[in-house]
Amino acid sequence: MKPRKLILIVSITTLTVGLITLATNKHVQKACCLSRYKTFDSPHSGHSVEVYKLYTPFSIMPGSTGDSPGYVRLFSPSGELINETYIEMVQLVETVEWSTDQMSIKFVADWDFNE
Numbered sequence: 001m002k003p004r005k006l007i008l009i010v011s012i013t014t015l016t017v018g019l020i021t022l023a024t025n026k027h028v029q030k031a032c033c034l035s036r037y038k039t040f041d042s043p044h045s046g047h048s049v050e051v052y053k054l055y056t057p058f059s060i061m062p063g064s065t066g067d068s069p070g071y072v073r074l075f076s077p078s079g080e081l082i083n084e085t086y087i088e089m090v091q092l093v094e095t096v097e098w099s100t101d102q103m104s105i106k107f108v109a110d111w112d113f114n115e
Contacts, residue, residue: 037070040096042103046077047113049103051093067091074103074111083111 037053053070070090074083087093087108097104102112 034071037090038093042098044098044100045113047082047098047103048075049073049093049096049105050075051087051090053090072105072109074109074113076113082113083109085109 033055034052035055036050038051040049040051042048050073051070052073053068055068067089069086069088072085072087072093073081076082085108092108093105095105097106101114102110104110
């Protein structure tokens, strides 16, 4: 095999592996590929829960939007991030139960506001 052809094959392979590694890295995905899916506001305080859908190029089937993975984030009244968790399917978050000092999402999260 000619050296130029070998260099080209190795370069393309390395680039492909690098792009796949970046695309599957959760830190990279969080930085580039989140879109707000739902927002819930506390009736007792200014806290809010935001559900973010993680865009994946593989979830392109019609009606599969809610099947996407994502993150649930709890924010303080000033907009500061208090807590966050990864979820396999954003459609799991249907309701948020609020009290004066905590919130709960069934099967997803139970968080105190003071954590």
